[in-house]
Amino acid sequence: MEVRLAENYGFCFGVKRATKLAEANKNSSTLGPLIHNPKEIERLEKGYNVKSQEDITKLSKAENVIIRTHGIEKDKKEYLENENFAVIDATCPFVTKPQEIAEKMSDEGYDVVIFGDNSHPEVKGVKSYAKKAFVVSGVEDLKKLKLSERVAVISQTTRKIENYLLVTDYLVKNCREIRVFNTICNATFDNQDAVSKLAKEVDIMIIVGGKNSSNTKQLLSIASKECDFSYLVEDEKDLKSEWFKGKNVCGVSAGASTPDWIIDNVVDNIRKI
Amino acid sequence: MEVRLAENYGFCFGVKRATKLAEANKNSSTLGPLIHNPKEIERLEKGYNVKSQEDITKLSKAENVIIRTHGIEKDKKEYLENENFAVIDATCPFVTKPQEIAEKMSDEGYDVVIFGDNSHPEVKGVKSYAKKAFVVSGVEDLKKLKLSERVAVISQTTRKIENYLLVTDYLVKNCREIRVFNTICNATFDNQDAVSKLAKEVDIMIIVGGKNSSNTKQLLSIASKECDFSYLVEDEKDLKSEWFKGKNVCGVSAGASTPDWIIDNVVDNIRKI
Numbered sequence: 001m002e003v004r005l006a007e008n009y010g011f012c013f014g015v016k017r018a019t020k021l022a023e024a025n026k027n028s029s030t031l032g033p034l035i036h037n038p039k040e041i042e043r044l045e046k047g048y049n050v051k052s053q054e055d056i057t058k059l060s061k062a063e064n065v066i067i068r069t070h071g072i073e074k075d076k077k078e079y080l081e082n083e084n085f086a087v088i089d090a091t092c093p094f095v096t097k098p099q100e101i102a103e104k105m106s107d108e109g110y111d112v113v114i115f116g117d118n119s120h121p122e123v124k125g126v127k128s129y130a131k132k133a134f135v136v137s138g139v140e141d142l143k144k145l146k147l148s149e150r151v152a153v154i155s156q157t158t159r160k161i162e163n164y165l166l167v168t169d170y171l172v173k174n175c176r177e178i179r180v181f182n183t184i185c186n187a188t189f190d191n192q193d194a195v196s197k198l199a200k201e202v203d204i205m206i207i208v209g210g211k212n213s214s215n216t217k218q219l220l221s222i223a224s225k226e227c228d229f230s231y232l233v234e235d236e237k238d239l240k241s242e243w244f245k246g247k248n249v250c251g252v253s254a255g256a257s258t259p260d261w262i263i264d265n266v267v268d269n270i271r272k273i
Numbered sequence: 274m275e276v277r278l279a280e281n282y283g284f285c286f287g288v289k290r291a292t293k294l295a296e297a298n299k300n301s302s303t304l305g306p307l308i309h310n311p312k313e314i315e316r317l318e319k320g321y322n323v324k325s326q327e328d329i330t331k332l333s334k335a336e337n338v339i340i341r342t343h344g345i346e347k348d349k350k351e352y353l354e355n356e357n358f359a360v361i362d363a364t365c366p367f368v369t370k371p372q373e374i375a376e377k378m379s380d381e382g383y384d385v386v387i388f389g390d391n392s393h394p395e396v397k398g399v400k401s402y403a404k405k406a407f408v409v410s411g412v413e414d415l416k417k418l419k420l421s422e423r424v425a426v427i428s429q430t431t432r433k434i435e436n437y438l439l440v441t442d443y444l445v446k447n448c449r450e451i452r453v454f455n456t457i458c459n460a461t462f463d464n465q466d467a468v469s470k471l472a473k474e475v476d477i478m479i480i481v482g483g484k485n486s487s488n489t490k491q492l493l494s495i496a497s498k499e500c501d502f503s504y505l506v507e508d509e510k511d512l513k514s515e516w517f518k519g520k521n522v523c524g525v526s527a528g529a530s531t532p533d534w535i536i537d538n539v540v541d542n543i544r545k546i
Contacts, residue, residue: 169442176454178455180453181450182448
């Protein structure tokens with residue numbers, strides 16, 4: 001099977017930075033999984049004794065605490081600081097920015113709207129910096145809100161710009177002033193554009209990434225629009241040989257939290273089919 | 274001929290206010306035409322001796338100076354104040370607002386973008402309140418600009434929201450922060466919605482208004498989409514009997530600067546056809 005890789009794929013700036021921080025700080029704990037990729041988490045635990053701890057009260061002061069790429073809630077960060085934990089902040093700078101915006105806009109009296117997934121750690125973190133913030137997944141959610149005439153709006157970094165524009169359009173129509181912050185990460189765009197382009201040229205598309213990774217799922221959704229045979233795999237073990245019957249060219253891309261070593265394994269296995 | 278009037282048409286709040294101010298201040302001069310309707314200007318001149326003067330240096334201090342509904346440039350207003358003219362400000366409050374926004378955003382370091390017609394007096398006035406402002410008529414104009422990452426955007430009051438959204442969408446995509454002010458006037462919306470609805474139900478549409486009135490021309494454009502036989506008239510003299518051959522029902526609407534007495538004359542004449 002011929003394999004073509006997308007022009008842009010895989011680890012983004014923030015994830016590269018976070019894994020380097022984890023490798024440089026052996027025997028640490030991360031508060032929640034450092035990134036959305038179980039295999040890489042496992043590699044960091046085995047190779048560097050960096051463990052993931054969901055419960056903040058179970059952290060030990062004897063070890064460093066690494067804050068995950070998606071960031072954490074403001075009160076949790078304050079707790080760690082007040083309790084004098086040794087904190088290493090691996091929050092992606094593209095996530096720190098919307099946290100700061102949420103806090104500033106809230107202080108200036110704007111209603112804060114966050115376009116994203118209410119249950120996503122990044123969104124929970126950003127939301128916690130505003131005195132009051134509304135999380136919406138689209139226009140239908142907005143319609144239910146009673147907003148003031150002055151609204152600030154932020155997007156989860158991994159959302160599609162086209163969907164964000166539906167939200168901002170609604171707000172422009174219905175509010176006197178809106179402050180729109182384009183907090184969508186370019187790395188996400190670049191990977192998405194490259195998938196859309198590649199999926200047009202191939203018989204089958206394989207997206208490599210965590211099944212709970214928001215941006216990986218979006219890559220799959222974009223690929224599916226251009227190529228009927230698009231699949232998501234976490235690693236080479238998820239590949240099914242019947243997918244490839246009668247196909248000649250396979251496109252490969254990977255989510256922003258997928259490490260190169262996993263992608264390489266998947267590619268090697270597809271080439272052998 | 275049966276005549277149906279649109280649910281909303283004609284004089285808006287700002288124009289009603291301006292003509293009342295003119296009637297209450299006989300023997301005044303307006304700096305430029307008070308509103309965009311030559312017939313109403315003529316009526317105010319004949320009935321109240323309110324004259325239109327384009328040249329600011331030819332105004333006399335012996336009489337009141339009325340500022341037109343569309344507003345004037347900041348330097349002209351300052352000149353009138355510094356020279357101690359008796360000024361009556363008939364600027365529509367919905368135009369004063371974007372002037373204030375342009376000044377404030379410019380002071381706060383934002384690039385100011387105005388969506389509108391560069392040659393329209395309202396836009397010239399609003400623009401003059403910013404240290405630097407870019408007037409754009411659409412996305413093509415925006416593409417030529419080198420904008421900073423922080424942009425404030427204002428619309429001419431009579432623009433269509435759908436077109437404004439094309440401008441704001443482009444800015445959201447290309448700037449880190451944009452402040453969108455919805456400065457479009459509801460009166461314009463209401464008249465436009467009513468024309469669109471009425472034009473679907475009739476055989477012919479007549480829009481009454483000044484041929485240089487921006488919002489009157491937009492009503493004609495909206496009517497034309499729904500009804501192939503849509504015409505703009507300034508008064509009953511512009512009506513042509515051949516337009517009405519084979520037609521049974523005529524819809525009528527009027528621009529925001531068209532006085533009721535002109536609309537009544539037009540309707541009376543159509544009924545007689």
